[in-house]
Amino acid sequence: xxxxxxxxxxxxxxxxxxxxxxxxxxxxxxxxxxxxxxxxxxxxxxxxxxxxxxxxxxxxxxxxxxxxxxxxxxxxxxxxxxxxxxxxxxxxxxxxxxxxxxxxxxxxxxxxxxxxxxxxxxxxxxxxxxxxxxxxxxxxxxxxxxxxxxxxxxxxxxxxxxxxxxxxxxxxxxxxxxxxxxxxxxxxxxxxxxxxxxxxxxxxxxxxxxxxxxxxxxxxxxxxxxxxxxxxxxxxx
Numbered sequence: 001x002x003x004x005x006x007x008x009x010x011x012x013x014x015x016x017x018x019x020x021x022x023x024x025x026x027x028x029x030x031x032x033x034x035x036x037x038x039x040x041x042x043x044x045x046x047x048x049x050x051x052x053x054x055x056x057x058x059x060x061x062x063x064x065x066x067x068x069x070x071x072x073x074x075x076x077x078x079x080x081x082x083x084x085x086x087x088x089x090x091x092x093x094x095x096x097x098x099x100x101x102x103x104x105x106x107x108x109x110x111x112x113x114x115x116x117x118x119x120x121x122x123x124x125x126x127x128x129x130x131x132x133x134x135x136x137x138x139x140x141x142x143x144x145x146x147x148x149x150x151x152x153x154x155x156x157x158x159x160x161x162x163x164x165x166x167x168x169x170x171x172x173x174x175x176x177x178x179x180x181x182x183x184x185x186x187x188x189x190x191x192x193x194x195x196x197x198x199x200x201x202x203x204x205x206x207x208x209x210x211x212x213x214x215x216x217x218x219x220x221x222x223x224x225x226x227x228x229x230x231x232x233x234x235x236x237x
Contacts, residue, residue: 007073013089018058024096035157044152044167046201060135067131077125085120107150114143141194148174182227186234
């Protein structure tokens with residue numbers, strides 16, 4: 001596919017991705033009864049308000065990729081970023097439809113979305129941060145948290161671990177991934193900010209019910225402030 005065609009296709013995929021919730025308007029997360037062990041208010045899941053970040057992600061991706069299609073359609077750096085990002089967005093467009101049918105396949109797909117988004121993030125051009133690395137960082141950061149949440153839900157929902165243990169394991173994994181990515185990527189502090197947003201929402205979810213999970217999430221959020229601050233201060237790299 002030519003560079004201009006790739007630019008337009010990725011922009012269209014961003015639009016379709018943003019419109020995908022219209023196909024499943026009543027989706028509010030996995031139903032408790034989708035798991036053999038029903039998951040009623042699982043501690044691994046962030047408080048509901050946190051999912052409002054999707055509105056910012058959708059809009060910022062559309063604006064960023066729209067800019068790229070208009071102003072950087074022949075740019076080699078943008079083209080290399082678009083290839084894995086197109087895969088992530090295409091899978092994301094179908095994700096909600098899969099999630100209402102199968103939490104297992106939804107978990108598989110969200111990890112595909114994450115891995116391809118991370119490849120795209122690391123390939124994002126050094127210039128045009130506000131249109132490339134920053135929106136993509138917010139997207140990949142939230143996916144990092146959501147992917148680990150999906151594993152925590154499966155572990156508890158299929159009886160491999162208690163809800164508390166599954167939540168602790170998922171949070172720890174999210175912190176390892178987030179610290180590793182953010183420490184290597186100075187041009188996208190938005191990545192760590194998205195993970196911190198999710199962790200704070202986990203604290204809110206557990207503050208009065210599971211203080212151990214809340215404490216780990218709070219400590220992780222504070223610890224991630226360091227690489228986020230460094231990334232915000234560092235020259236784009």
